[in-house]
Amino acid sequence: MSALIDVYLWATPNSWKVTIALEEMGLPYNAKPVAIIKGEQFKPEFLALSPNNRIPAIIDPQGPDGAPVSVFESGAILSYLGRKTGQFYPTDERSRTEVEQWLFWQMAGVGPMFGQASHFRNYAPSLVDDPARIEYSTRRYDNEVSRLLGVLDGRLSGRRFVAGDYSIADMAIYPWAAYAGHLGQDLGAFPHVQVWLKRVGTRPAVIRGMAVGSDLQRSTPPAGSPEQREFVKALFGQNAQSVASARAQQSPSS
Numbered sequence: 001m002s003a004l005i006d007v008y009l010w011a012t013p014n015s016w017k018v019t020i021a022l023e024e025m026g027l028p029y030n031a032k033p034v035a036i037i038k039g040e041q042f043k044p045e046f047l048a049l050s051p052n053n054r055i056p057a058i059i060d061p062q063g064p065d066g067a068p069v070s071v072f073e074s075g076a077i078l079s080y081l082g083r084k085t086g087q088f089y090p091t092d093e094r095s096r097t098e099v100e101q102w103l104f105w106q107m108a109g110v111g112p113m114f115g116q117a118s119h120f121r122n123y124a125p126s127l128v129d130d131p132a133r134i135e136y137s138t139r140r141y142d143n144e145v146s147r148l149l150g151v152l153d154g155r156l157s158g159r160r161f162v163a164g165d166y167s168i169a170d171m172a173i174y175p176w177a178a179y180a181g182h183l184g185q186d187l188g189a190f191p192h193v194q195v196w197l198k199r200v201g202t203r204p205a206v207i208r209g210m211a212v213g214s215d216l217q218r219s220t221p222p223a224g225s226p227e228q229r230e231f232v233k234a235l236f237g238q239n240a241q242s243v244a245s246a247r248a249q250q251s252p253s254s
């Protein structure tokens, strides 16, 4: 039996990409919650794995040549696991290039744009008093989400999966696409995406992967509460100085 892979995560779509892949590949793992709403992503020991102060990250005790390895960035983790197991990541150059196009499309487009749409819809209203100030940004990211769903819908027309057989590209896209309804999108406008969501979302490994962290707090705490102040401080308005001070606060010596 292989040693457990540690997965640093919170209940978020980027984390579920990794838990889905681990479930699909049959790799045993240990979920290690990082309470990003409490600033735990700034702990020096976490930053040593993930210098970008973002989850997910993994430590595989049996990395290349048997030595432990840590990996951050969900796309890098998926391709690492695909190479490690030889599953869901084809080795012939043409098929691999096709998978990578859609994996990178998710990483550069879907993740960031859906994430910003979620920020402006779900969090900006409790950060900014004047709704007019967030209207433009909300519209811009809603439009991007819609545009990207349109690209995905076109790609899935006449295809069962985004790039040949079911692959790490589908695993990367699924958790964000499944969230599109919560971003105000009418999935009825994207019928091929709807069918694919059902095809992927009913896989037992996907159901198990998406359930990881269901006990962790996800939503914004009540406006004005001490929890919300902590939450907002940890997640928003980050810059180089605030990250350095959050890191100092999370150091054991402080």
Ligand SMILES: N[C@@H](CCC(=O)N[C@@H](CS)C(=O)NCC(=O)O)C(=O)O
Pocket (backbone or CB within 6 Å): 012, 013, 014, 015, 036, 041, 053, 054, 055, 056, 072, 073, 074, 075, 111, 234, 235
């Ligand atoms: N491109 C990164 C994005 C990761 C990311 O944005 N993670 C968020 C949660 S979904 C996070 O850790 N946020 C903590 C913070 O903003 O400090 C990936 O896909 O791994």
